[in-house]
Amino acid sequence: MARRPSSAVVTLRVPDDLDRRIAREARRRRRTKSELVREALETAFGESSAATDPAAEARRQSLLVSGRKSEAEALDFSVTAADTRGWR
Numbered sequence: 001m002a003r004r005p006s007s008a009v010v011t012l013r014v015p016d017d018l019d020r021r022i023a024r025e026a027r028r029r030r031r032t033k034s035e036l037v038r039e040a041l042e043t044a045f046g047e048s049s050a051a052t053d054p055a056a057e058a059r060r061q062s063l064l065v066s067g068r069k070s071e072a073e074a075l076d077f078s079v080t081a082a083d084t085r086g087w088r
Contacts, residue, residue: 022036022037028081029081030064030081064077064081065077065078
């Protein structure tokens with residue numbers, strides 16, 4: 001079994017509304033709330049793992065789409081799940 005990198009537990013209180021928004025976005029991205037908040041913190045501090053490892057992001061997206069029954073269903077999922085905020 002592979003060893004996990006060491007990590008620390010951080011407890012954070014957020015307003016109920018923010019918790020609902022985090023949960024909704026985590027479901028939309030098919031991530032845990034912890035992963036979503038961790039990525040947000042990494043981005044805020046300039047250490048985004050997606051930016052530093054595009055291959056990992058490509059693998060993640062491939063796994064999301066690979067569970068689809070057809071190419072059309074995979075394309076529909078990709079369009080629906082795409083984060084296009086800020087795109088022109």
